[in-house]
Amino acid sequence: MPKVLMDGNSAIGEAAIRAGCQCYFGYPITPQNELIEYMATHLSRRKGCVFVQAESELAAINMVYGASVVGARAMTSSSSPGISLKQEGISYLAACELPAVIVNMSRGGPGLGSIAAAQSDYFQATRGGGHGDYRTIVLAPSSVQELADLTIRAFDLADKYKIPVIILGDGVLGQMMEPVEFKQEAPAVLPVREGSLRGAKGRPSKIIKTFTSNPAELEEINWSLFRRYGLIKKQETTFETFMIDDAKLVVVAFGIAARIAKGAIRNVRAEGLKVGLLRPITLWPFPDEAVKEVVKNVNHFLVFEMNMGQMLEDVQLSLEGKGEVSFYGRPGGVIPTPSEVSRVISRLYYQKGLK
Amino acid sequence: MLIKTLFAGFGGQGVMSMGLSLAEAAMLEGKNVTYLPAYGAEVRGGTANCTVAVSDDEIASPVASSPEFVIAMNQPSAVKFQHHIQSGGLFFLNSSLVEADIIRGDIEIVRVPANKVAEDLGSPKSANMIMLGAFIKKSGLVELQSVIESLKRILSTKKKLIEINEKALNAGYNLF
Amino acid sequence: MKKVYAHPKSLKRAVFHYCPGCGHSIAHRLICEVIDEMGLQDKTVGIPPPGCSVFAYHYFDVDMAECAHGRGAAVATGIKRACPDIVVFTYQGDGDLAAIGTAETIHAANRGENTTTVFINNAVYGMTGGQMAPTTLRGMKTTTTPYGRDHVIEGHPIKMSEMLAPLEGVAYIERVAVNSPANIRKAKKAITKAFQMQLDKRGFSMVEILSPCPTNWKMTPIQAWKWVDDEMSKIFPLGVYKDVTEQKSAD
Ligand SMILES: Cc1ncc(C[n+]2csc(CCOP(=O)(O)OP(=O)(O)O)c2C)c(N)n1
Ligand code: SF4
Numbered sequence: 171m172p173k174v175l176m177d178g179n180s181a182i183g184e185a186a187i188r189a190g191c192q193c194y195f196g197y198p199i200t201p202q203n204e205l206i207e208y209m210a211t212h213l214s215r216r217k218g219c220v221f222v223q224a225e226s227e228l229a230a231i232n233m234v235y236g237a238s239v240v241g242a243r244a245m246t247s248s249s250s251p252g253i254s255l256k257q258e259g260i261s262y263l264a265a266c267e268l269p270a271v272i273v274n275m276s277r278g279g280p281g282l283g284s285i286a287a288a289q290s291d292y293f294q295a296t297r298g299g300g301h302g303d304y305r306t307i308v309l310a311p312s313s314v315q316e317l318a319d320l321t322i323r324a325f326d327l328a329d330k331y332k333i334p335v336i337i338l339g340d341g342v343l344g345q346m347m348e349p350v351e352f353k354q355e356a357p358a359v360l361p362v363r364e365g366s367l368r369g370a371k372g373r374p375s376k377i378i379k380t381f382t383s384n385p386a387e388l389e390e391i392n393w394s395l396f397r398r399y400g401l402i403k404k405q406e407t408t409f410e411t412f413m414i415d416d417a418k419l420v421v422v423a424f425g426i427a428a429r430i431a432k433g434a435i436r437n438v439r440a441e442g443l444k445v446g447l448l449r450p451i452t453l454w455p456f457p458d459e460a461v462k463e464v465v466k467n468v469n470h471f472l473v474f475e476m477n478m479g480q481m482l483e484d485v486q487l488s489l490e491g492k493g494e495v496s497f498y499g500r501p502g503g504v505i506p507t508p509s510e511v512s513r514v515i516s517r518l519y520y521q522k523g524l525k
Numbered sequence: 526m527l528i529k530t531l532f533a534g535f536g537g538q539g540v541m542s543m544g545l546s547l548a549e550a551a552m553l554e555g556k557n558v559t560y561l562p563a564y565g566a567e568v569r570g571g572t573a574n575c576t577v578a579v580s581d582d583e584i585a586s587p588v589a590s591s592p593e594f595v596i597a598m599n600q601p602s603a604v605k606f607q608h609h610i611q612s613g614g615l616f617f618l619n620s621s622l623v624e625a626d627i628i629r630g631d632i633e634i635v636r637v638p639a640n641k642v643a644e645d646l647g648s649p650k651s652a653n654m655i656m657l658g659a660f661i662k663k664s665g666l667v668e669l670q671s672v673i674e675s676l677k678r679i680l681s682t683k684k685k686l687i688e689i690n691e692k693a694l695n696a697g698y699n700l701f
Numbered sequence: 702m703k704k705v706y707a708h709p710k711s712l713k714r715a716v717f718h719y720c721p722g723c724g725h726s727i728a729h730r731l732i733c734e735v736i737d738e739m740g741l742q743d744k745t746v747g748i749p750p751p752g753c754s755v756f757a758y759h760y761f762d763v764d765m766a767e768c769a770h771g772r773g774a775a776v777a778t779g780i781k782r783a784c785p786d787i788v789v790f791t792y793q794g795d796g797d798l799a800a801i802g803t804a805e806t807i808h809a810a811n812r813g814e815n816t817t818t819v820f821i822n823n824a825v826y827g828m829t830g831g832q833m834a835p836t837t838l839r840g841m842k843t844t845t846t847p848y849g850r851d852h853v854i855e856g857h858p859i860k861m862s863e864m865l866a867p868l869e870g871v872a873y874i875e876r877v878a879v880n881s882p883a884n885i886r887k888a889k890k891a892i893t894k895a896f897q898m899q900l901d902k903r904g905f906s907m908v909e910i911l912s913p914c915p916t917n918w919k920m921t922p923i924q925a926w927k928w929v930d931d932e933m934s935k936i937f938p939l940g941v942y943k944d945v946t947e948q949k950s951a952d
Contacts, residue, residue: 175552193782200564222778229804232769233776233778234779236776238779240787262768262769342587342588348587367746367764370742370764372743375742376765377767379765380767381767431585433583508585
């Protein structure tokens with residue numbers, strides 16, 4: 171298929187349809203409106219597919235829950251304030267081991283914040299976000315092409331591990347247009363997950379539940395969830411490295427910030443500074459082994475995020491006290507330029523005596 | 526080489542479609558390209574703008590804090606964005622609507638009477654394509670033919686509209 | 702010998718955990734009888750709520766999916782939209798449906814979701830220990846209205862059936878009670894009709910059941926049954942609030 175010019179939100183919608191997404195439930199919020207609108211235009215017209223504009227994010231995530239109970243591939247999307255409302259449902263999905271794809275085109279916060287792109291929902295996304303002891307897989311794309319590719323991967327991962335998967339984008343990724351290629355066609359027959367509830371025909375009735383009055387039973391459920399999480403960590407952790415072979419300083423950044431950092435690294439490389447990039451693609455599971463690998467050869471790290479330092483903690487935890495970590499952050503929806511980040515990198519490089 | 530272009534004007538002047546046509550044309554030429562519209566509260570009150578980045582390499586940020594080229598289709602945009610242009614950059618003014626004095630001496634100013642030319646052509650709504658034609662000629666960012674191709678893709682079945690736009694593009698292109 | 706009663710097939714042989722005289726167990730049995738009589742056991746998914754009936758899945762022998770407090774109508778929407786052949790019912794308390802889940806309920810009804818809701822109105826929050834529910838009567842004492850519900854401060858008992866009936870997506874709403882053999886028979890008829898509306902794709906259907914909660918009303922079962930007649934049904938009159946099959950078509 172030839173490339174088409176598409177905004178990130180619509181690209182997610184198209185990719186979801188091609189991944190066999192049957193149901194989309196959403197509620198308008200900037201900067202993800204193009205996605206709900208894309209689904210209203212395109213998914214609603216497809217045979218057997220469902221689009222509902224819900225009365226709230228709370229309702230939307232619970233509609234996703236219902237669709238997942240019957241084994242349909244289902245998705246919802248929102249931006250930061252709406253994602254806070256979805257946390258209740260995400261906790262239930264996680265507890266019931268129900269797959270779902272949840273898109274957060276995050277914006278500046280806290281509160282109503284701003285509609286500009288930000289990365290301040292990292293903690294919320296990677297720590298479970300709602301109540302209880304659970305994790306969700308968190309994917310962080312940094313281009314429109316990757317949004318499309320990771321949307322398809324999100325549906326596959328969700329089904330494979332029976333887990334909610336969060337795509338953590340931001341306002342810029344959602345709004346910007348880039349050429350994108352869709353590598354697969356929508357399936358002719360919509361996938362139905364095995365073992366879902368569709369009435370007890372020819373088998374005993376089944377239950378999906380979380381509540382128990384027996385703490386020991388719940389403990390075992392938690393253990394089993396975390397055994398699965400361990401497996402996910404082993405099998406699905408993904409990251410990208412850029413120019414780290416000879417690097418004396420490695421920038422760690424995700425999503426749109428990683429992209430800006432890459433530009434900054436190209437600039438300082440042109441001046442002879444040996445700087446590389448480590449970009450986590452799965453934020454949970456976080457690529458801590460990759461960080462441990464890098465610190466064998468590199469002592470200096472610069473974590474760059476569009477927040478006040480959230481992934482920073484994961485980098486520090488992964489380093490286990492080794493190496494020196496600096497941080498540069500711009501919260502609130504401010505988008506730093508590559509040259510601004512270049513200056514930060516150069517300053518640090520000289521301060522640390524790496525030249 | 527990375528070149529960023531900012532298109533700005535009133536809503537309804539076709540500012541976004543200028544940016545889209547350019548982005549689509551750059552894609553057709555196999556270049557890396559991003560298109561970023563201003564959105565939300567920023568575009569309330571009747572103004573609109575978008576940024577197109579074109580490059581042979583990966584594009585780091587789609588945001589332009591200091592674009593090489595700025596196209597101002599109306600007076601407020603001319604006032605607002607004249608200080609954003611990079612030194613040595615090009616500033617395209619729709620001289621039919623812009624009267625502002627430009628105080629910067631380190632940029633080149635290109636005045637295009639887009640509305641007037643469009644009216645003379647008999648299609649007053651195609652001032653944006655007049656401007657885009659002139660921009661393509663002066664900037665050399667993409668080929669005229671690629672923009673015409675991109676129009677055909679964007680407008681697909683609207684034959685009449687493609688014709689009018691193509692004519693306007695050529696007229697703008699041939700102004701210089 | 703003539704068989705007058707049998708244990709419903711879709712009711713598991715488990716001992717109810719409900720208090721003596723509680724309406725929940727009766728409502729469960731009625732739903733199971735209806736499911737059996739309509740032959741729906743293998744195509745039904747039920748959605749029990751947090752509330753005293755949180756363990757309803759121990760009793761209903763149909764597929765059951767627990768959901769978050771108040772979100773039954775949204776979950777039912779997801780299920781029914783994704784899989785229209787399934788018969789979906791939510792089972793909800795008054796805190797669940799009329800407080801935390803009001804928005805989900807109203808909007809599912811307004812969209813005319815082809816789902817059935819069994820709404821247990823016992824005028825209190827049972828599971829959490831007898832606090833005020835939106836349906837608590839004026840003057841009624843609960844653990845959070847120890848001096849009696851004062852409508853000036855706490856508002857009035859909310860009348861969900863009356864509120865929902867005018868919505869155009871609603872096909873059928875009836876308020877019944879399970880405090881006497883006669884009322885129980887009527888309740889079963891209403892539940893049957895509600896499921897039939899769903900099978901006929903007529904829209905949203907709901908049966909509101911006035912259901913005794915002797916424990917939190919601090920009454921004996923007999924007193925509680927009587928109180929439903931004497932007090933509760935004065936504020937919540939029994940009857941059909943909407944039935945699209947009774948309405949003359951406009952054209
Ligand atoms: C978000 C949330 N808030 C509070 C609760 C605690 N809770 C469980 S059941 C319930 C109310 C139960 O009352 P009702 O819906 O009337 O059902 P009943 O127990 O009377 O059958 C509450 C407040 C909860 N589970 N979730
Ligand atoms: S507390 Fe009330 S509603 Fe709950 S089981 Fe007991 S009687 Fe029934």
